[in-house]
Amino acid sequence: MNSFAITNVAIFTVDPADRVIPCGTLIVQQGRIVSLGTTEAIQVPPDIPVIDASGHALLPGLIDCHSHSSLMRGVTENMQLMEWLPYYQLEHRALTEEYAFHSARLCYLEALKSGTTCVMDMYRFMHRCAEAAEEVGLRVNLAPYVADAPGKDFFASLAENHTLIHSHHGSQNGRIQVWMGLEHLFYCTADAYTQALQAQRDYGVGIHTHACEQREEDQAVERHFGRRSIAQLDHYGILGERTLLAHCVWLNDDEIKRIADTGTAIAHCPVSNAKLASGVARVPEMLAAGITVGLGTDGPVCNNSLSLFEEMKFASLIQKATRLEATLLPASQMLRMATINGARALGLDRDIGSLEVGKCADLLLLDLGMPNMTPAQVDAQGGNVLWNLVFAAGSQNVASVWVDGRQLIANGQTTRLNEREVILEAQAHGLALFERCRDISHLKSTMLGD
Template structure:
């Protein structure tokens, strides 16, 4: 039994309960107790961590749309439609060793920034399963699958199904495999049918891209005579088993389709802004009844994987879009980064909040940083300015401790389950080599998808 005592707890439960002097008891992989400090509950042989009121515990963050990579900061100053063909060169040249080092570096960055669960879409994802098993985090793996020529250099439905057979449920369930599809321009109706078959046969979820840039929606209307969301509906893809990345340009009708189906949207505000896609109407999505979570979109276009940044930017962009300072407050953003993410993955009963009976996935932030002080409380309630600091003043490297399924993966800001220096050195060498091969493939650059 592990006991974390005298800790501030941000539970993100249904009441957004905050406990000023709290205690967490972890038995094996799950929470046995989450509540007020009660020393009498602590077993004699418990391993005790006394936080002395100087740490806050909160659920591990959940990144619901990520693309691992070793290549960042090179495909810059391009709008999405022009950016995609350049990004595709990475996939033309990606080897299993490239992918392995990308997962090692990316998952290290995620853990150090407090992200305990990642929904990842990339290549050679058996390597992702192995790395996640070694490091200890949770992953949902959606292979980057495409089959429409000339985009048939990605993963296939067959490799996706093999990944499900080999790795779904591995490492005590921390590795989950999904049916992954790039998008409606890269993937045929046949590939979408195969994804549905895998969902029905193996019970796996499906992850794909929704509309990201207005120009994509214009092209969809020209090619298919309908929006991307309507085409997904026609192909039978909308359901509570589906999470959609982005959905920046989206109509009221399409929001209703997604809401009625129970699908979730993974909102990536920083990459949307950086690629000139615009600001998603998240307020209207939620009013329509859609569950909206947060994603980083990975280093390829975001340049970092930091859900604390995503919370802040997402809030500010909605306040600006709707000219309303009252919306998307700190509590709202904490839910988007945790329990909403769990709901996007069908895991809301297991992770996403600190509650007895759930898996012990949590992060601890030390309060010994100028931007987090002073911590003030409303003496007649549990209201505290700390919530606002966690969303609007927090840096990922303020995370001190990361625990997943009861196992401590990060302590005092350093990874315990692998060699950080070796990961960085290996990523550096592999990344330089990958970049060389990628640059040599520029003669295979495809034209942007636009009509």
């Protein structure tokens, strides 16, 4: 059903004016928004299905700007980043194509049921992740976990990344976008950055990497390279409008200005940064400088949840709590970070991220008639519903989700998948992956004489 109308719904457009239509109608034809406005003003064509969404709110689909598919949920806990990384790397040493497929399919399903319609996924065997995206129906940006430094051959290679660009970039009606994915300064040689830039010039793809996640990491970079992380990335020439940096917790004023001046975007992952004791990113300063800041979950392995509702709430509250300033990052700003800012960070803001005529129908319909959203009052400024979208709503309120006008969630349930089957298969493969990681860990300990 790529052509339909949704009527009598509170529409939060997240357009440049943050327009809210308390009782509105939105019309989709051939997967794109062709009209929206007040229900009284919009004439619905007689030949398309109509959904009466009274008691619901309609938003752009949420956008996760940085995630890592994984089956390793809840097994690397109570560790700071630098202690956690060797354990996380066991997954990549043990990973096979089949594990990668089931990881991605499970994570994409969880994201979709949480109201997320687009994910930036940095993982391995990403041709299988594309298969998973096709099954689930999600819009996905694929950034292979490239590492070419000595001893890091258990990650993806530059050749794999180039092959994926040729085979999948722009596939699935444009829902699959391929990026050059560089793991980290310590994992990649200078040649990797040179090749990433060349691929960007040749194919117009973006570059995605991690930076400044933990203070000790940044200090180690400075000792090794003689420059701080942002300066070293700038030295390699990759800062720019088609580059997205994950984390950026430990930026100083000059680095914030340089990122802003180059048009580089940032994926802010507040829950993961808190969980790994990395710190609190200077998001207010980033936004004030004009940096595009989207939200990321960082995946189940270091977050445990893929809910952008949690990220919105926590991102706001952690700033208020640590700075003792209650006005920081209000609901309207958080909603933009989870939608249009995310789209802009991924270079997709012409097509998704807001409800505007001409854009793809990536839509999220939330049920307001539940205890956590009651009472609900919507006016032209959003009313209390605007605040509750960020500070009260959750996956339980997700009633329907569309991507490209295709309804993937109806009445809270998937329309394309047997959820039980996906979960049972992920359970079996996840336990097998746990065991494989334990075997590799034991072998490494034996070889080291521990």
